[in-house]
Amino acid sequence: MSEAEKSGQVLVDLAGVRKEYGQAVALDGVTLQIRAGEAAAVMGPSGCGKSTLLNMIAGLDRPTAGTVTVAGHDLGRLGESALALFRRRHIGMIFQFFNLIDDLPALDNVALAAQLTGTPARTARARALDLLGELGVAGRKDAYPATLSGGQRQRVGVARALMNRPALLLADEPTGALDSRSGEQVMDLLIDLNQIGQTLLIVTHDLELATRCAGRLIEFADGQVVGQGAAGAGR
Amino acid sequence: MSAVWRTARAAVARRRVQTLLIGLVVLCCTATAVLALGLLDAATTPFDRAFEHQRGAHVVASFDAAKANPAALARTAARPGVQAAAGPFGQVVADFPRTTDIPEAEGPLTIAGRAGPGGPVDRVSVLYGRWARAPGEIVLNLPAADGPRRPQALGARLTAPGLPPLTVVGLASSMSRSADAWVTPAQMAALRPRAVQMLYRFEEAATGPELRAAMAALSDGLPAGALASAATHLALRQAFADLAAAYLPLLTVFGVLALLVAVLIVAGVVSGAVVSGLRHIGVLKALGFTPGQVVAVYLTMVSVPAAIGAALGAAAGAALAGPVLRAAFQGVDAGVAEIGFGGWVPGVCLAGMPLLVAAAALVPALRARRLSAAAAISAGSAPRPGRGLRVQRALGGARLPRPVSLGLGLPFARPGRTAMTMAAIVVGLTSVTLTTGLGVTMAAFAAADRPPAGQVGVRVGEAAFGENAPRLDDRRIEALLRSLPGVRQVTAKVFRQVRLAGQARRGDINFQRGDTSPLAAQVVQGRWFDGPGQIVAPPAFLSQRGLAVGDRITLLLNGRRAEARIVGRLMSGDARFAWASWDTLTALDPRASADTYEVRLAAGVDPRRYADAVRAADPGLHPSFSLETGTTAATVVGVAGVFTALLIAVAALGVFNTVLLTTRERRRELGVLKSIGMTPRQVTVMTVTSVAAQGAAGALIAIPAGMLAHRLIVDNVGIVEFPDAMKDVFQPSHLVALALAGVVIAVLGALAPACSAARLTVAAVLHAE
Structure with a gap:
């Protein structure tokens, strides 16, 4: 168990969060806490507000009402630049469609996250290569995203998310665009990460992914948390 | 078409920035094109229009009254090739000293005797007052009719040596520049004219050779030497466009460049719009739009802002052209010609630019037409290889x-x-x-x-013009001008008309001494003269006499001769003039003296103060300067x-x-x-x-x-x-x-x-x- 998990401190704290897009309400008074070292999965039907929740926690979007506090930062009080710095230091994001930069090879895609913080290129590339090695794709370090398989792309995406040693790893349907074998590999990877203490929040439709990777299931419907419970699997 | 129109309208509304950009680019390009074409058109069209309106004279001919009698001259109107003729009108040249504030009534004026402003040729426009009806009345020609209004000039009395006092009763304008002033035939007869003027329009008058041939045919039956001079409309037309003509080729380059840039940029903008809309094209095809409808959507999408941009651009160009043209033709003797350009200029641009845009859009739109729906959708959204x-x-x-x-x-x-x-x-x-x-x-x-800023021209007064002659002689005047405070350089000059051995045309040579004239910087071949027997001339002087730099010529004046060599060619200049050193003149006329002095002052010296000092030192010296800075x-x-x-x-x-x-x-x-x-x-x-x-x-x-x-x-x-x-x-x-x-x-x-x-x-x- 990691030091963070031992301490059991609250890493993510949402209090009465509401998000409106014009007339539509995406989040309706969500109150939720995630502790350091925890692996939680948010489940629910399409359009229920799962991705909006993830965006709020990542500081990619702002709530209409309520507060979002992550790693002690009240995100509603931060400006655009401060939010960018917050994401660099505390958040790693894994996307369903990988969102790699087409024009950069795998190694530079991963190193980029560190280089934006001012880490020298040599140091950033060395760490990126280590991560790619740990995730089993070091051999494709010079390949462009378009020439990688889906599983390989997602591993590169995970490596990029881990590059700055984030306190919180957010995964939006991480296996949604993968075949079953690649999906399995990514699930194992996430479990491994959580086992070494990485706090994890997964948004998914996939019950198997949720139960295998997460210790807690959060059920979402119509922008509200409608149920929570221990998942237990994978722990 | 309604589906096409609706889709195109929706695309225009959705892509506001891009639509605005296309509109702005077309606006700027149309304004540029209007300006460029407008300048080209304005350089000649206004003169031609006004000249034709007055039935201007293709040739204003001056005959020696002693050699050609009026009846013989009148018969020339019936010669083959002559379309119309007016005259004979008696003609004299009189020197008018400055007695009024009317610049057109100063200096040597050519006066013709005409009963009225009309006639078959050169229908003079009377702008103020009336035509002369009785002896003692004179009508002045205004070279620039659009200048300041001067009805107050009417009633002024003009005097000149050997002439009775003449009262200005009218101000008129002749595009043919047939005379500087007109009096009644009776008044002219009293002045005993030694020249007679005939005004001709010919069937063929578009070129110099045509006019020369027409004049040769016309003077065939007249005594030798009867034709004293002939001024053509080509020279007037050239003079009108002279200022613009010097720059016209360069301005044409600007215009062509603007059009080229417009085509390239518009093509780029429109291509970009189509390429970035590939996914949209794919979706339209998937919805059932035919390839032709897809092309129509994209052409409509770019043509709407292009049409609006062209309309605004044509208006902006026309508005901008007004002050630009006024400035470009400032100082030109425009007569009654209204400076401006034809309505075809904005019309062509208004129609042409949207067509250009549509043509630019057609190529990428046709490419989109050929793409399958799936290929278009994936071209717009699939990840690309790095x-x-x-x-x-x-x-x-x-x-x-x-x-x-x-x-x-x-x-x-x-x-x-x-x-x-x-x-x-x-x-x-x-x-x-x-x-x-x-x-x-x-x-x-x-x-x-x-003349550069800080240059003062000092003219020697002439008793013939009613002016005081200077007290000092030539060399002392130069010494005086150099001795006054603030002087940097002084060049003494005199023009002398000399004959060139073996040449029919005479030349007006400006002989100079003292400091080198700033004109020396305009030598494009050879060098400025630095000793006796050296001549510098403009290209027109050389080409009209078949001369070139390095050629030797003999100058003849007052029965003396001087050998000279052409050592330099100037950038431009009048075909009559050339420049040489004072030593060359001394060989031709040992007692010659300068009549003008070009004084260049040190920076910051007030030319007014210097001019006052010159006048005070010798009232026979007449300094002048311009405060305008070009x-x-x-x-x-x-x-x-x-x-x-x-x-x-x-x-x-x-x-x-x-x-x-x-x-x-x-x-x-x-x-x-x-x-x-x-x-x-x-x-x-x-x-x-x-x-x-x-x-x-x-x-x-x-x-x-x-x-x-x-x-x-x-x-x-x-x-x-x-x-x-x-x-x-x-x-x-x-x-x-x-x-x-x-x-x-x-x-x-x-x-x-x-x-x-x-x-x-x-x-x-x-x-x-």
């Missing part, structure tokens, strides 16, 4: 802030888009380099025609500046468009970069760096290209051979400024899209993708 691997790797490892290295790598990742941006920058900057160079050359040329130069620079500003605007809009499209294409990528911690400032830095790099690279191509184009044009276009000093206009500081201009154009174009990219909401972008 490009520029080596460059990207090198930049990824470079010791540069990552946003900067990412920005530098961007052009290599999108070669097609980079080519488009670079084309916009190169075309724009080449135009800027060329136009600024041409502007400087033309301004220098215009400035050379005017309106022609200012006009030329102004016109060049307008074109340059429009071209810069078009180029910046072209760059803006490509950057906007690139930014749109990269929305997802920018969202990803922001999601992993790129700050808004870093996004701006990255975007601006990518374009600034292209701006700098574009400058490396465009500046030499612009300089080369400038040199080619000033060497080969136009009627003037420019001296090197007017051609070597690109100084190092100028080049640095131009290179910076390339970067600035690019950065200005990129700034707004970069800032908009920095403000992208990551969640919205990634969600949309």
